[in-house]
Amino acid sequence: MTKDIAAAYVRVSTEEQGDRNLSIPAQLAACRRFAGERGWEAGEVYSDVASGKSDRRADFRRLMDDARRGLFQAIVVYKYSRFGRDLADSMFNERELRQAGVTLVSATEPYDPETVWGWAAKHMMQFFAELENRQKAEFVRAGMRQKLEQGGWNWVAPLGYLNRREELDGRHRRTSVEPDPERAPLVRQAFELYAGGEYGLQALADEVERRGLRTRKGKRLNPKKVLELLTNEFYVGVVSSPTFDVRARGKHPPLVSQDLFDRVQAVVAIRNKGVKRAHRHKQVLRGLVWCACGQRMTIDVPQEGRYAYLRCMSHVDKRREGCHKLGPPVKKVVEQIEEEILPSLHVAPDDVEAVREDLLALSLAAEGDAEEELKSTHLRLAHERARVEALLDMRLGGELDRDEYADKKSEIERSIGIMVARQTELEERRRQRVDSVEMVLRVANSLPVLWREGDEADRRELLELVFEKLVVGKGRIVRPVLREPFRMLEGRRGPVPEVFRSMAPGDGVEAKR
Numbered sequence: 001m002t003k004d005i006a007a008a009y010v011r012v013s014t015e016e017q018g019d020r021n022l023s024i025p026a027q028l029a030a031c032r033r034f035a036g037e038r039g040w041e042a043g044e045v046y047s048d049v050a051s052g053k054s055d056r057r058a059d060f061r062r063l064m065d066d067a068r069r070g071l072f073q074a075i076v077v078y079k080y081s082r083f084g085r086d087l088a089d090s091m092f093n094e095r096e097l098r099q100a101g102v103t104l105v106s107a108t109e110p111y112d113p114e115t116v117w118g119w120a121a122k123h124m125m126q127f128f129a130e131l132e133n134r135q136k137a138e139f140v141r142a143g144m145r146q147k148l149e150q151g152g153w154n155w156v157a158p159l160g161y162l163n164r165r166e167e168l169d170g171r172h173r174r175t176s177v178e179p180d181p182e183r184a185p186l187v188r189q190a191f192e193l194y195a196g197g198e199y200g201l202q203a204l205a206d207e208v209e210r211r212g213l214r215t216r217k218g219k220r221l222n223p224k225k226v227l228e229l230l231t232n233e234f235y236v237g238v239v240s241s242p243t244f245d246v247r248a249r250g251k252h253p254p255l256v257s258q259d260l261f262d263r264v265q266a267v268v269a270i271r272n273k274g275v276k277r278a279h280r281h282k283q284v285l286r287g288l289v290w291c292a293c294g295q296r297m298t299i300d301v302p303q304e305g306r307y308a309y310l311r312c313m314s315h316v317d318k319r320r321e322g323c324h325k326l327g328p329p330v331k332k333v334v335e336q337i338e339e340e341i342l343p344s345l346h347v348a349p350d351d352v353e354a355v356r357e358d359l360l361a362l363s364l365a366a367e368g369d370a371e372e373e374l375k376s377t378h379l380r381l382a383h384e385r386a387r388v389e390a391l392l393d394m395r396l397g398g399e400l401d402r403d404e405y406a407d408k409k410s411e412i413e414r415s416i417g418i419m420v421a422r423q424t425e426l427e428e429r430r431r432q433r434v435d436s437v438e439m440v441l442r443v444a445n446s447l448p449v450l451w452r453e454g455d456e457a458d459r460r461e462l463l464e465l466v467f468e469k470l471v472v473g474k475g476r477i478v479r480p481v482l483r484e485p486f487r488m489l490e491g492r493r494g495p496v497p498e499v500f501r502s503m504a505p506g507d508g509v510e511a512k513r
Helices: 024-037 058-067 087-099 116-149 184-195 201-211 223-230 258-271 332-345 351-364 368-396 402-453 454-465 486-491
Strands: 005-012 041-050 075-076 103-106 161-167 173-179 238-241 246-249 289-291 298-299 309-312 324-327 467-473 476-484
Touching: 005 024, 005 058, 005 087, 024 041, 024 075, 024 351, 041 058, 041 087, 041 223, 058 087, 087 103, 116 351, 173 238, 184 201, 184 223, 184 258, 201 223, 223 258, 258 402, 289 298, 309 332, 332 402, 351 402, 402 486, 454 467, 476 486
Parallel strands: 005 041, 005 075, 075 103, 289 467
Antiparallel strands: 161 173, 238 246, 298 309, 309 324, 467 476
């Protein structure tokens, strides 16, 4: 009489490898002993080091394939949780085994699957295995979230850092993130180069490769990876995870200053729009140009081989009031923007500090009431905190009983809470004003480069960012109107360039009567 052949399936997950009771040899010995007691012939051993949450395990798949081919009549596992920790997957796979005439049994959970109670007990064990797995996952996620909130990092450190692991004893270790002595200076240089406004992403990728910055696997950085590097807050000492909804100050030392990081983000905001917006009309000037007579200007659609011209809407619609004149060629206006207007916003390196002070003074003057309120709030807060100290002295001196002290203190603390919230809001507005000044300086000095390297859509977005409108008269732009916060440049140190001198709406234009 031919004996039934029993295959053995054993499995450990990565975190279970140190558990002697669940080791591969211990499981296999129990499975062989169980099969021998049943008089089954020992078949092949299938072994995985993988999680039981999924059936995408190499030897498990081989086990199921061999079962379908009829190479054995039984599968012995140490526990049903070794077969799988997902109840739905396990039930589906067991059904396939039954259809192939193969019985699944556990060496340590001897329930007879042919009886109702045995079937129920077996599936209860599988249910509890899945429950245990979900609990472990929750504990792991909670631990990862806590580590992030405390400034730690759970994953491979970004380029420029190294993961360090210190073994404390046989079961515990301490992990940390430290700057990579080789790559950290090169990452810092990448930020400095890009903040200068002279490099696009591709050019920067080429330059950092020339200087020796590559991935840990020795591959060159492509523009997408460079952009990810430049926008990663980890380099200013911040850990964040959208998955865990956590953003906190990290324990690792920053590689770049907050000032440098913010300047890089300003350049990124201008130069890298991700997927470019589709423009119905691709002309760079459309919608931005006004005639000095006060009417909008439109762009005609040229015939083959002819220049496109700007036209005052009063020229298009003769019934409108206005100059009724044909404007200059679009090409001429675009050349003026490139050669005169954008360079006129440049601030010389020697003047940057003086201009920064002037811009900050202008910004603070525009928010004078807020500055006065902030000073007043500081004084009132100091006064209210002194009142709390005085209350404590009165309580200790016996002038106030416990209830009087608690009521008065609670009232003052509510007032302090309101003032602290207002103080935070005002200080945030002040910080934003300072950031705006830095962004204006950085972008203004990068405008010619951004214009030169951008395509038509980039150039249009650039003009929309900086200019509210461009006023045309006498065949050229006579009054560029800057948007906020770039309008601060009109009050900077030194004379305003000729192209920024104000003109009355009708200057240089003879209105048709």
